[in-house]
Amino acid sequence: MIRLTQTFGAHAGRVREFEQDVVRCGRLPTNDFAFDPHADLDASGNHAEIRRDGARWVIVDSGSRNGTLVNGRPVQRQTLEPNDEIEFGTGGPRVKIEIVQGAIPAGAIRNAQPTAPATPIDIAPAADMAPSTAAGANPPPPVWTGGNSPAGRTPAPGGDPKMYGQRTLDLAVESAETRGRAQGAAGAASGGQAELARLEAANKRTRPIIFALGAMVVLLLGLCCLLGSALAYVAFHH
Numbered sequence: 001m002i003r004l005t006q007t008f009g010a011h012a013g014r015v016r017e018f019e020q021d022v023v024r025c026g027r028l029p030t031n032d033f034a035f036d037p038h039a040d041l042d043a044s045g046n047h048a049e050i051r052r053d054g055a056r057w058v059i060v061d062s063g064s065r066n067g068t069l070v071n072g073r074p075v076q077r078q079t080l081e082p083n084d085e086i087e088f089g090t091g092g093p094r095v096k097i098e099i100v101q102g103a104i105p106a107g108a109i110r111n112a113q114p115t116a117p118a119t120p121i122d123i124a125p126a127a128d129m130a131p132s133t134a135a136g137a138n139p140p141p142p143v144w145t146g147g148n149s150p151a152g153r154t155p156a157p158g159g160d161p162k163m164y165g166q167r168t169l170d171l172a173v174e175s176a177e178t179r180g181r182a183q184g185a186a187g188a189a190s191g192g193q194a195e196l197a198r199l200e201a202a203n204k205r206t207r208p209i210i211f212a213l214g215a216m217v218v219l220l221l222g223l224c225c226l227l228g229s230a231l232a233y234v235a236f237h238h
Contacts, residue, residue, distance in 0.1 A: 001100040002050065002057050007085065009043075009093025010036035017100065023050040025088060025095070026062070035093045041171065042066050042092025050080070050097075057099060059086055066090055 003017045016033060024030075026047035027037040035043045044064040051058050057080045061068040066089030070078045080086075084097045 002052075003098040003100050004033055004050075005096040005098065007094045007096050010039035011093075018050075021052040025050065025086075026064075033095070035088065040088075040093045042089030044089070047088045048086070050086075053079070056080070057097070064089065066092065 001017055001019050002023065003015060004023070005015045006012050018032065020032070023032045024046065025033045025035070025043075026045050027035050027040060027043050028045040029037070031046065035047075037045075044062070044066065046062050047064045048062050048068045049060050051060055058077060059068060059070060059075065059080055060077050061075065067074050069075065069087040069090065070080070070084055072087070080097050080099070082097065082099050085094055086097065087094045
């Protein structure tokens with residue numbers, strides 16, 4: 001029998017025991033040990049299988065997009081030892097392994113503590129994998145030092161802590177930056193429209209004053225012309 005304890009991810013803290021020979025792990029809800037499809041984005045839909053091999057247990061990567069790591073080292077197939085920690089994608093959910101002596105009825109699963117079920121997912125299997133990390137980028141996995149560490153924890157509805165992988169946090173930051181840029185552009189456009197309206201209003205207020213000043217200038221010029229004509233007439237007749 002093998003016991004899986006999730007140490008990092010959306011359902012961190014859950015414990016399950018399996019007696020079956022193959023335990024499938026991934027984000028799709030059809031897996032035996034399913035991760036959250038909307039939070040644990042570093043894990044693929046069908047990520048890896050934990051298989052019984054005689055008296056041993058081995059982890060076999062199922063062609064995942066972001067790879068499988070055991071104790072921080074990438075592997076394709078690896079014999080598991082007690083207390084090994086499997087990471088499903090760099091920065092993704094992590095599971096601690098315990099090999100338990102004794103047996104329970106074949107195929108039975110026992111929850112050591114209640115946990116929320118995986119969130120339903122409606123995507124096709126061909127599109128369930130998280131995008132691969134950009135070339136040359138190798139973000140360090142989130143630090144997790146123990147069951148009581150606050151690193152990576154985010155409050156979840158109902159007050160329980162919820163923990164997310166690096167890919168999920170990166171997407172959240174990118175989404176926030178995109179919204180900020182959109183709001184900034186909208187604010188700039190609104191400010192430009194307000195400035196244009198203010199200039200138009202000022203133009204309407206000053207237009208009558210300009211017309212009045214122009215009329216006064218024309219009137220003064222006319223008076224000067226009349227006065228000059230009168231003086232010229234007087235000078236000519238004297």
